Amino acid sequence: MIDLCKMQLNKIGIIKKFNVSDDIKRRFLDIGIASNVKIKRVLESYNNNMSAYKIMGSLIAIRNKDTKGIKVVYEKI
Amino acid sequence: MKKYKIALAGNPNVGKSTIFNFLTNKHQHTGNWTGKTVEEASGEYKYHNKIYEVYDLPGTYSLVAHSKEELLTRDLLCFNKEIDLTIVVCNAVNLERSLNLVLQIQEITNNVLVVVNLIDEALKKQIQIDLDKLSKILKVPVIKTSATNNEGLDVLKEKIEYYARFKNMESYKLKYDNKLEKEITKISKNLPSNVKNKKWISLRLLNNDKDIIESLKKYSNYDIKTNKKLLTTLKSSSNNLKNIDIEVLVVSNILKECNKIYTNTVINNKNKYIEKEQKIDKIITSKIFGIPIMLIMLFLIFWLTIVGSNYPSELLSNFLFSLEAPLRNLCQIFPSYISDLLINGVYKTTAWVVGVMLPPMLIFFPLFTIAEDIGLLPRIAFNMDYMFNKCHACGKQCLTMCMGIGCNAVGVTGTRIIDEKRERLLAIITNSFMPCNGRYPVIIAIISMFFIGTTRGIISSIISSLILVLVITLSIIMTFITCSILSKNILKGKKSSFILELPDYRKIKIGKIIITSLLDRTIFVLGRAIVVAMPAGLIIYLITNITYNDVSVLTIISNYLNSIASLIGLDGVILLAFFLGIPANEIVLPIILMTYLGTNSLTDYENLTSLKSILIDNGWTMLTAICFIIFNLFHFPCGTTLFTIKKETNSWYYTFLSFIIPLFIGITLCFIVTTIFKIFCLLF
Numbered sequence: 001m002i003d004l005c006k007m008q009l010n011k012i013g014i015i016k017k018f019n020v021s022d023d024i025k026r027r028f029l030d031i032g033i034a035s036n037v038k039i040k041r042v043l044e045s046y047n048n049n050m051s052a053y054k055i056m057g058s059l060i061a062i063r064n065k066d067t068k069g070i071k072v073v074y075e076k077i
Numbered sequence: 078m079k080k081y082k083i084a085l086a087g088n089p090n091v092g093k094s095t096i097f098n099f100l101t102n103k104h105q106h107t108g109n110w111t112g113k114t115v116e117e118a119s120g121e122y123k124y125h126n127k128i129y130e131v132y133d134l135p136g137t138y139s140l141v142a143h144s145k146e147e148l149l150t151r152d153l154l155c156f157n158k159e160i161d162l163t164i165v166v167c168n169a170v171n172l173e174r175s176l177n178l179v180l181q182i183q184e185i186t187n188n189v190l191v192v193v194n195l196i197d198e199a200l201k202k203q204i205q206i207d208l209d210k211l212s213k214i215l216k217v218p219v220i221k222t223s224a225t226n227n228e229g230l231d232v233l234k235e236k237i238e239y240y241a242r243f244k245n246m247e248s249y250k251l252k253y254d255n256k257l258e259k260e261i262t263k264i265s266k267n268l269p270s271n272v273k274n275k276k277w278i279s280l281r282l283l284n285n286d287k288d289i290i291e292s293l294k295k296y297s298n299y300d301i302k303t304n305k306k307l308l309t310t311l312k313s314s315s316n317n318l319k320n321i322d323i324e325v326l327v328v329s330n331i332l333k334e335c336n337k338i339y340t341n342t343v344i345n346n347k348n349k350y351i352e353k354e355q356k357i358d359k360i361i362t363s364k365i366f367g368i369p370i371m372l373i374m375l376f377l378i379f380w381l382t383i384v385g386s387n388y389p390s391e392l393l394s395n396f397l398f399s400l401e402a403p404l405r406n407l408c409q410i411f412p413s414y415i416s417d418l419l420i421n422g423v424y425k426t427t428a429w430v431v432g433v434m435l436p437p438m439l440i441f442f443p444l445f446t447i448a449e450d451i452g453l454l455p456r457i458a459f460n461m462d463y464m465f466n467k468c469h470a471c472g473k474q475c476l477t478m479c480m481g482i483g484c485n486a487v488g489v490t491g492t493r494i495i496d497e498k499r500e501r502l503l504a505i506i507t508n509s510f511m512p513c514n515g516r517y518p519v520i521i522a523i524i525s526m527f528f529i530g531t532t533r534g535i536i537s538s539i540i541s542s543l544i545l546v547l548v549i550t551l552s553i554i555m556t557f558i559t560c561s562i563l564s565k566n567i568l569k570g571k572k573s574s575f576i577l578e579l580p581d582y583r584k585i586k587i588g589k590i591i592i593t594s595l596l597d598r599t600i601f602v603l604g605r606a607i608v609v610a611m612p613a614g615l616i617i618y619l620i621t622n623i624t625y626n627d628v629s630v631l632t633i634i635s636n637y638l639n640s641i642a643s644l645i646g647l648d649g650v651i652l653l654a655f656f657l658g659i660p661a662n663e664i665v666l667p668i669i670l671m672t673y674l675g676t677n678s679l680t681d682y683e684n685l686t687s688l689k690s691i692l693i694d695n696g697w698t699m700l701t702a703i704c705f706i707i708f709n710l711f712h713f714p715c716g717t718t719l720f721t722i723k724k725e726t727n728s729w730y731y732t733f734l735s736f737i738i739p740l741f742i743g744i745t746l747c748f749i750v751t752t753i754f755k756i757f758c759l760l761f
Contacts (some may be wrong), residue, residue, distance in 0.1 A: 001744050004182070018325060022572040023573075023574070024683060025324065025325075026139075026141055026324070027329040027576050028575065028576075029139070029176075029324060029325065030138035030139045030141070030172075030451075031138060031576065032174060032177065032332055034325055034328050034329045034332055035325060035329055036329065037329075037332060039306035039610045040638065042355055042358075043355075043358055043359065043362055043459075043462065045362060045462065045463060046363060046364035046368075046460065046463075047360065047364075049462065049463045049466060050459060050472075050575075052358070052362075052459065052579055053413055055174075056171065056173045056174040056177075056332075056335070057170065057172070057173055057174055057736075058171050058174050058578055059358075059578065059579040059581075060576060060577070060578055060579070061455075061458075061459050061462075061575075061576070061577045061578075061579055061581075062574075062575070062576050063575045064337065064463070066574040066575070066576070
């Protein structure tokens with residue numbers, strides 16, 4: 001398992017561990033980040049503090065520090 | 078006549094406001110970024126002799142409220158007993174995400190109409206949706222629309238008329254894990270009969286949702302603390318589920334259902350388009366091009382505004398001032414002091430404001446709307462977040478700063494998209510650092526007169542725009558510094574999270590841009606400025622005409638201010654003009670001219686050359702021009718903005734801070750520049 005924000009760009013991962021603080025948990029759940037959901041990291045900001053992910057068809061930007069505690073495994077093709 | 082109540086709900090940025098505007102013929106602001114609708118808007122329309130009251134709710138991803146706006150949406154849908162039909166607007170391009178909210182809303186009401194909007198974009202991206210199948214699965218009517226192209230909206234009106242009459246239509250209901258369902262049933266049984274949506278409320282109570290307890294008190298007049306049996310059941314149910322994260326379980330369940338419905342109803346071939354958008358995103362957010370592209374865009378917007386507004390501005394001013402004579406003739410029916418007051422006071426001030434503001438606004442606002450509509454603003458926020466994060470502010474502040482260039486009051490209201498109170502206050506207090514429409518035309522005029530020369534041409538307009546970009550950069554830098562200092566003192570607190578949707582790029586719709594920029598922004602901002610300028614003109618007229626020893630009160634006060642003003646590179650007249658310009662920043666320069674020329678009414682100038690000679694004759698130097706620009710950027714916000722800040726923060730303290738902080742920065746910067754300039758002059 002690797003950290004969500006350390007995923008290779010344009011690879012699809014499946015969220016296997018979802019352990020985030022309470023104040024941000026609900027936000028993640030709202031945008032579709034939960035256990036067993038497919039996610040793709042598609043962009044990183046130029047200073048690497050943010051990443052943008054494709055989740056349920058939308059492109060969502062999240063600060064890397066906020067995604068600590070979310071671990072993924074790459075989808076097997 | 079029966080009045081039907083219709084709620085318009087949906088994720089952010091799916092076109093609710095466009096549908097609302099069509100239905101009610103109103104002009105709620107629309108654009109391609111999340112969080113434009115920050116408060117509930119309502120409007121009415123009549124159709125086949127029935128009245129429909131429509132509520133445009135702020136966009137939300139779920140019914141679990143985090144912010145004031147989401148709470149508003151949740152409470153209206155959940156507790157307002159009189160809503161006849163809830164329209165859930167979905168994004169055809171991202172239907173799976175939209176379904177998440179549809180299923181949650183179906184949990185609390187049966188009377189749902191699903192509108193799959195942006196169907197044109199979905200077709201372009203080769204996404205096919207089987208609407209009949211979707212309707213069968215969801216057990217509610219589903220229609221397709223392309224609101225920006227006015228497609229399907231007449232059908233929507235028909236369907237609203239038809240379905241608003243029904244009560245308790247059949248609806249799709251989610252099924253949770255058996256163990257969870259069992260506990261929900263136990264809790265539901267203990268809720269009194271007047272409480273609606275027992276299953277959903279039980280689930281929220283089980284989740285320890287404190288807001289729902291407050292909402293139950295407020296809307297159903299029911300305090301759960303008075304029901305000991307319910308409290309005991311809640312405790313035992315929580316114990317029974319203690320190893321389960323209920324929230325995650327529920328959401329995973331909903332997401333699984335969404336995915337199932339989506340897979341059954343949508344054929345998606347949009348990968349080709351995703352690749353194209355990704356390529357654009359990579360360039361816009363790259364290390365090499367990201368910030369330069371942003372600055373070039375800012376430069377282009379200002380350059381086009383400067384070049385485009387030069388001639389219309391002069392023509393409009395000439396036209397408005399040419400009306401003075403006929404109006405004076407018309408006013409001859411009044412005594413001379415009243416006609417003087419009306420023409421020299423009210424009319425001339427208003428004409429100045431319109432003449433200076435309207436042409437740049439007519440160019441700037443459409444250009445800004447284009448940047449907003451194609452989806453560029455959230456990308457700018459993505460690029461700028463690093464800097465905001467460094468100074469403990471929220472990246473979304475970048476969006477509200479952009480809004481502030483149009484109008485600071487609008488920028489302050491826009492800060493509602495920032496969830497954390499501390500970060501929102503940072504954005505509010507520093508919003509006036511961005512020069513609004515009332516200020517930057519004056520800055521452009523000063524730049525042209527003192528830094529480039531008053532001759533017109535492409536080169537001079539390019540240099541003007543570049544200097545203006547530098548001026549805005551100074552504002553941005555000061556915003557970062559101020560946020561950083563405030564975060565370590567009076568607005569101390571931890572950094573919050575930052576999640577922002579980067580919307581799909583959308584094609585420019587010229588018609589929509591004209592309507593949005595003309596009606597929503599230009600007329601709104603101009604109308605407000607006129608309303609403020611008219612009484613301001615009256616007051617200015619009075620203080621210039623009340624004299625003591627044949628000297629006007631205005632001149633006396635400005636003479637007193639001279640000694641303080643000289644320390645910051647200005648003079649008493651300029652300083653007084655800024656204070657008198659509190660109602661509207663546009664009237665600062667006219668007041669200065671009026672005082673210099675000793676006239677008792679606002680003065681028109683023939684061109685920039687004559688204006689420059691008036692200023693130079695009254696002691697203006699390069700230093701005065703620099704300090705004027707700095708003070709124009711950093712002084713107190715205008716009256717409307719201060720009023721908005723008081724309304725938004727509900728605090729005199731933060732309103733005072735918003736007044737004093739920019740003023741302090743302005744005075745300090747001007748003092749530093751003046752001192753350096755004077756030392757330099759002494760040495761060389």
